[in-house]
Amino acid sequence: MKKLAWLIVLLIGLIGLVSCQNTDNHSTPPPSNDGELPPLEETAKVVIAEDGSASGAGFYIAKDKGYYEKYNIEVEFATFGNSDEMLPAVASGEVDVAGGISSASFFNSIAQGIDVRFIADKGHNNEGSSYFSFVVREDLQDEIKDYSDIKGKKIAVSTQNAVDDYIYNEMLKHAGVSPEDVEFVLMSDFGNMMSAMGNQQIDLALQIEPLITQGENQNIHQRFGDTTDFAPEAQIAMVLGSPNFLTERRDVAVRFMAAYLEAVRDYHDVFVKGNDDEEEEIIAIMAKNTALKDEELWKQVGVTGLNPNGYIFEEDVEKQYEFYKENGAIQTELDFDQIIDMSLVEEAIEIIGTYEE
Incomplete structure (x- = not known):
């Protein structure tokens, strides 16, 4: 009996050790049976630097349609006067997610040690109706x-x-x-x-x-x-992520990206595929959150292209960088394998599936 008791104690100890190891592991928990990630056990706040631009559609729609809430994520929008203030806030983790627009000064900031990642598409032109x-x-x-x-x-x-x-x-x-x-x-x-x-x-x-x-x-x-x-794959804007958000808060980041892509797909369904069923709701969300308040005009404009699978045109980003270098506006080499990180997009697609046109 004593030997059996000791075996039971040892078994309980091993279970406890495994439990502790699982608790300390920062990897993303497996999807639930319905193919979705379970919500976070505790509400997590994600700070987004966004100023009401139309290219922030994925953020607004995900918030207003409850996609973030589904994962127990609370989003807070922060505004900055310019990228000189915003980029350091992203690099430090004060801001988790932001939008970046390609420019020589943007790349120079990264070259000077501002550590941010390009994690998803936030703006390209739709064929034949460029914004x-x-x-x-x-x-x-x-x-x-x-x-x-x-x-x-x-x-x-x-x-x-x-x-x-x-x-x-x-x-x-x-x-x-x-x-x-x-x-x-x-x-x-x-x-x-x-x-x-x-x-x-x-x-x-x-x-x-x-x-x-x-x-x-x-x-x-x-x-x-x-x-x-003449520039069918011009990458105009990118979603930026804080390195801390991508590593230390990975479980939050993957859920955030899944919600973002769900929202972008709703947007794409309406403005690119012409889904009338959701048009009224999506246009109302865009009019509420952006400077364009005229809902009828939303039916006429060429809207910002947003990839429903999240990927950016990586080759074009590097092509723009080379253009600025040739103009003498950039003198430093950049490692785009480190700067461009599509791993969040890839993990999110594993959860919500690939969008088929």
């Missing part, structure tokens, strides 16, 4: 019909050595026109581009929605081709 595309002045649309017709024209672009400049140069190459054969007009405010069009101070502009559609409706300009004609 970030060129427009031509209304009275010039019969004169400037083809890309080659831009020679000698004044073209407004909002930034240099950023994704706008990259798209502009891709368009020039597609047109077979040298940068010396057009006049580059730096105009940082998209609204001012509309005024400059109306005053006939510029001929074309790289414009953004909803101003593209509003300008068309007001007979100020018309779309000039489409960005996907």
